[in-house]
């Protein structure tokens with residue numbers, strides 16, 4: 001598992017190759033197998049392959065979403081605030097499980113943050129997507145996960161560079177590792 005996690009990196013460049021139906025099905029299964037508070041499953045997932053809609057999603061934010069335009073697949077992760085007060089946590093867990101499943105199947109992915117982000121001075125990124133996807137008010141866009149076969153090389157994370165100073169022993173400030 002650790003080696004797998006070292007290899008996982010955000011991927012923002014994709015080959016011009018569609019994601020197969022069976023692969024999408026696995027991503028959907030990973031999402032639906034996600035744990036959620038009180039097992040309420042307060043999420044919905046929109047599988048988007050339509051180029052026009054992907055381009056609209058890529059325009060969600062001024063920064064950090066444009067790379068999405070070249071992704072063959074986008075998964076819009078929605079939280080339903082009528083179902084749970086912790087839809088943010090639950091939908092985030094589902095999003096990362098989709099990313100890990102994508103990685104395990106040899107695809108690359110990247111999270112595009114939507115919640116609490118702006119589309120323009122006047123409109124939030126979430127309201128922009130609500131408009132283009134015609135979402136009811138109780139559905140909130142947490143993020144969009146871009147998925148595709150990666151067209152970039154990225155180094156695995158090194159265990160030597162892990163920041164152990166962020167880990168504490170019994171009390172904040174007491175290093176978990178003696179040498180820190």
Ligand SMILES: Cc1cc2nc3c(=O)[nH]c(=O)nc-3n(C[C@H](O)[C@H](O)[C@H](O)COP(=O)(O)O)c2cc1C
Nearest residue numbers: 008009010011012063064065067110111112113114
């Ligand atoms: C909550 C969250 C929001 C993120 N939002 C964006 C985003 O809007 N655009 C983007 O290009 N990357 C986004 N990322 C990817 C991060 O930039 C990336 O995970 C981080 O730089 C670490 O790089 P790595 O994933 O390759 O290890 C987000 C990641 C997380 C977990």
